[in-house]
Amino acid sequence: xxxxxxxxxxxxxxxxELVEALSNRQGQxxxxxxxxxxxxxxxxxxxxxxxxxxxxxxxxxxxRERKAHEGRQVRVLSA
Numbered sequence: 001x002x003x004x005x006x007x008x009x010x011x012x013x014x015x016x017e018l019v020e021a022l023s024n025r026q027g028q029x030x031x032x033x034x035x036x037x038x039x040x041x042x043x044x045x046x047x048x049x050x051x052x053x054x055x056x057x058x059x060x061x062x063x064r065e066r067k068a069h070e071g072r073q074v075r076v077l078s079a
Contacts, residue, residue: 026060028056
């Protein structure tokens, strides 16, 4: 019998790596708009000007928060 081929290395999937990095995390996103203006001329063009600042803060969930989150997910799935 011929030997079975060894599994090849799976290329990394950035989406799966991102999901794993964000799992069991508490997130907060802060948006700050400074002198932000939107102009909609009749010609159908859109012009945006100003400053947009995005801050993302992540922290790991505590055991109590993780269990509460899991309980909510179970209730949603069983509904």
